[in-house]
Amino acid sequence: MAxxxxxxxxxxxxxxxxxxxxxxxxxxxxxGINRRRVVTINDGKPGERSISMACMHCxxxxxxxxxxxxxxxxxxxxxVLHDKDTCIGCGYCFYACPFGAPQYPRxxxxxxxxxMDKCTYCAGGPQADNTGVxxxxxxxxxxxxxxxxICAEMCSTKALLAGDGDMIASIYRERVQRRGYGSGAWxxxxxYKTTVSV
Amino acid sequence: xxxxxxxxxxxxxxLGFAAPSFAQIGGPVTGIPGNPAAPNASAExxxxxxxxxxGRIAGRVTIPDxxxxxxxxxxxxxxxxxxxxxxxxxxxxxxxxxxxIIAIFYATKGRIPVEGGRTGHTIxxxxxxxxxxxxxxxxxxxxxxxxxLNLTFGRWLILPIVGPExxxxxxxxxxxxxxxxxxxxxxxxxxxxxxxVKDNIPNKLDVAWFKAGGGLIGHGHPEAARFNGxxxxxxWITVIGGTLVxxxxxxxxxxxxxxxxxxxxLAHIVHGVISVLMIxxxxxxxxxxxxxxxxxxxxxxxxxxxxNWAKQHHGLWVEDEVKKARETVAPGxxxxxxx
Numbered sequence: 001m002a003x004x005x006x007x008x009x010x011x012x013x014x015x016x017x018x019x020x021x022x023x024x025x026x027x028x029x030x031x032g033i034n035r036r037r038v039v040t041i042n043d044g045k046p047g048e049r050s051i052s053m054a055c056m057h058c059x060x061x062x063x064x065x066x067x068x069x070x071x072x073x074x075x076x077x078x079x080v081l082h083d084k085d086t087c088i089g090c091g092y093c094f095y096a097c098p099f100g101a102p103q104y105p106r107x108x109x110x111x112x113x114x115x116m117d118k119c120t121y122c123a124g125g126p127q128a129d130n131t132g133v134x135x136x137x138x139x140x141x142x143x144x145x146x147x148x149x150i151c152a153e154m155c156s157t158k159a160l161l162a163g164d165g166d167m168i169a170s171i172y173r174e175r176v177q178r179r180g181y182g183s184g185a186w187x188x189x190x191x192y193k194t195t196v197s198v
Numbered sequence: 199x200x201x202x203x204x205x206x207x208x209x210x211x212x213l214g215f216a217a218p219s220f221a222q223i224g225g226p227v228t229g230i231p232g233n234p235a236a237p238n239a240s241a242e243x244x245x246x247x248x249x250x251x252x253g254r255i256a257g258r259v260t261i262p263d264x265x266x267x268x269x270x271x272x273x274x275x276x277x278x279x280x281x282x283x284x285x286x287x288x289x290x291x292x293x294x295x296x297x298x299i300i301a302i303f304y305a306t307k308g309r310i311p312v313e314g315g316r317t318g319h320t321i322x323x324x325x326x327x328x329x330x331x332x333x334x335x336x337x338x339x340x341x342x343x344x345x346x347l348n349l350t351f352g353r354w355l356i357l358p359i360v361g362p363e364x365x366x367x368x369x370x371x372x373x374x375x376x377x378x379x380x381x382x383x384x385x386x387x388x389x390x391x392x393x394x395v396k397d398n399i400p401n402k403l404d405v406a407w408f409k410a411g412g413g414l415i416g417h418g419h420p421e422a423a424r425f426n427g428x429x430x431x432x433x434w435i436t437v438i439g440g441t442l443v444x445x446x447x448x449x450x451x452x453x454x455x456x457x458x459x460x461x462x463x464l465a466h467i468v469h470g471v472i473s474v475l476m477i478x479x480x481x482x483x484x485x486x487x488x489x490x491x492x493x494x495x496x497x498x499x500x501x502x503x504x505x506n507w508a509k510q511h512h513g514l515w516v517e518d519e520v521k522k523a524r525e526t527v528a529p530g531x532x533x534x535x536x537x
Contacts, residue, residue, distance in 0.1 A: 039257040069357070088370045098271055100459070186241040190270055
């Protein structure tokens with residue numbers, strides 16, 4: 001099986017936010033929740049770069065490690081998913097996540113956390129693939145249809161890559177060798193304990 | 199009295215709420231004005247640097263949620279280690295350790311009897327308002343403690359027995375109970391503080407009381423006024439611990455109202471550590487107030503304690519009460535048969 005990863009080539013990202021919009025549209029993500037966002041560091045200064053970030057589907061995922069109800073599971077493709085039926089919206093995964101991926105609709109007591117929502121790598125959840133109940137809880141299940149995540153597919157500059165880790169790493173490596181520069185794979189060191197050596 | 203205490207309490211609460219917003223346990227943030235990232239730093243270098251030095255890689259986002267401008271926060275790893283390792287060990291040792299101490303104490307010394315037996319005469323120790331405030335705080339504390347312990351230990355102890363669905367339902371209701379019962383608990387802490395603080399100022403008697411082992415360990419009988427050294431300790435653990443737990447808890451109930459993710463991690467650490475220590479202390483308090491000492495439960499049960507129990511444990515308080523009672527008798531009144 002593949003080991004699915006995301007890789008954002010920040011030398012290509014133009015902060016168009018198409019990935020953010022495509023994600024929200026594909027999964028009908030509620031107002032106020034962003035499974036993916038584009039962060040610009042050093043905005044307006046030398047070294048400015050934009051990075052599209054969502055759940056990185058970590059190896060040894062911190063969210064799964066701290067969850068009081070053990071609602072997380074890892075698929076055969078190494079995608080980290082969770083069961084909203086056993087999530088209690090405590091917020092622990094948000095404290096532990098390095099990437100700020102877990103999001104909470106404000107429906108709980110005092111207008112605070114409801115059940116957690118995050119990037120599913122367009123792979124749905126524990127419900128049966130591509131059913132109505134799955135869509136309502138987790139959004140589209142593109143992987144079950146043999147497709148890759150919509151964010152990477154929509155990326156106009158192909159800055160955001162999704163797919164098997166070795167494959168997207170080799171694509172990125174080739175790019176860096178051709179153009180002669182590259183700031184590296186953002187989040188890889190933190191999420192996968194590896195980096196893309198060029 | 200109340201007018202003097204309230205501003206102090208308000209200030210303490212205010213400071214407690216304000217403190218986490220200044221706290222940057224994650225250290226400086228990279229990528230925002232004033233602390234820019236090195237222009238040519240690679241992802242790998244920046245992530246390594248932030249892991250080693252603390253802090254976050256953050257920038258600017260165009261969506262309204264400013265919290266999402268944090269790109270990588272390695273402090274989550276430290277929080278994970280705290281939650282999964284430190285808190286589990288500290289909590290487990292504190293609570294099980296206290297239970298072990300109690301079991302050993304009960305096995306060796308047994309129940310502390312009322313010296314000279316019960317007289318049948320009683321004296322009022324706590325009135326209805328005092329008992330009501332105590333049980334409101336105690337009742338909510340027990341539920342808060344059990345639901346809180348469930349969040350840390352339930353996954354390992356209860357989930358394998360009842361299964362994921364039942365455990366999720368239990369824990370979800372536990373979360374509601376935990377959130378709502380925080381309000382009577384906090385109110386109880388404030389009321390208990392206002393009612394009992396004047397009798398709980400530490401003094402020389404308490405030093406002597408602790409030197410004598412509170413009469414529990416050594417021999418002899420240390421004198422005590424309305425509250426002895428041990429009870430004063432329970433009072434201050436409740437007031438100070440309860441305030442810290444309440445303040446840090448409200449920071450977590452209302453995410454981002456007071457502080458950011460670093461502040462919430464800190465708030466959870468304070469909440470977790472103080473809570474398990476308080477639970478251990480309260481297990482001791484519950485033991486001595488029920489099984490551990492004959493006659494003690496009456497103080498919070500009916501509010502009427504036996505005269506011999508009162509003299510044994512709170513001799514100076516009994517003297518005061520008796521004196522007060524005598525003073526209320528009309529001046530010039532004489533005991534029958536005094537002539």
